[in-house]
Amino acid sequence: MSIPVTASVKKPSLRGVVFDMDGTLTVPVIDFAAMYRAVLGDDAYASLGSGGVDILHHIETWGPLEQQKAYETIALFERQGLDRLQIMPGAVELCHYLDSRSIRRGLITRNVKVAVDFFHQRFGMEFHPALSREFRPYKPDPAPLLHICEAWDVPSHEVLMIGDSLKDDVVCGKRAGAFTCLLDESGRYGPIDSLTDDTRPNFKVCSLSEVISLLDAHFDLVSDVQKTD
Missing domain, CATH: 3.40.50.1000 (HAD superfamily/HAD-like)
Structure with missing residues (x-):
């Protein structure tokens, strides 16, 4: 067979x-919820951040000064994260x-x-x-x-x-x-x-x-x- x-x-x-x-x-190591709140503010985070908004694309809709401040805040969280990498x-x-x-x-x-x-x-x-x-x-x-x-x-x-x-x-x-x-x-x-x-x-x-x-x-x-x- x-x-x-x-x-x-x-x-x-x-x-x-x-x-x-x-x-x-x-x-x-980065607390993304805290970072989102720091960038968006508590009220905006409650309506946007917790819903999974893409924060980088969201920031790009802001004016130049607002963008600069937001990126500086994000960079601060990222630098703190490097210390614990x-x-x-x-x-x-x-x-x-x-x-x-x-x-x-x-x-x-x-x-x-x-x-x-x-x-x-x-x-x-x-x-x-x-x-x-x-x-x-x-x-x-x-x-x-x-x-x-x-x-x-x-x-x-x-x-x-x-x-x-x-x-x-x-x-x-x-x-x-x-x-x-x-x-x-x-x-x-x-x-x-x-x-x-x-x-x-x-x-x-x-x-x-x-x-x-x-x-x-x-x-x-x-x-x-x-x-x-």
């Missing part, structure tokens, strides 16, 4: 991984794994370049390109991720975006045509199936330590031996 041969499913190729920074590569558990191991397979790694954050430079220096790891708030437009617009793909000369469907925000990181990745992975340490987002189509990631993990096995199981990792970081 002949035994039927089961055709193997070809895994998609993966050439690069792009990370969010705050809350993904680093432990969350910690690397996310599993981040170093994951980056070493990617480096061992010659997989490119980049970074997109809505934080400022000073914070990115501090992160690179403090933890001795570099991401290229590393796009900060100075790059416009911000996430969730796909432009920063598409810029990285173009710099790498890699199609977006061979890139994975990892972040802790559905509305910023996952939406950015989906709009760019990349694979997406949500880091949900506390389980606040619930099962993937419960999420709407425009925010549903391809994968969800509770820690960065899970990503290595996820990559091995779901992707054909294509090494770029000519990568220059």
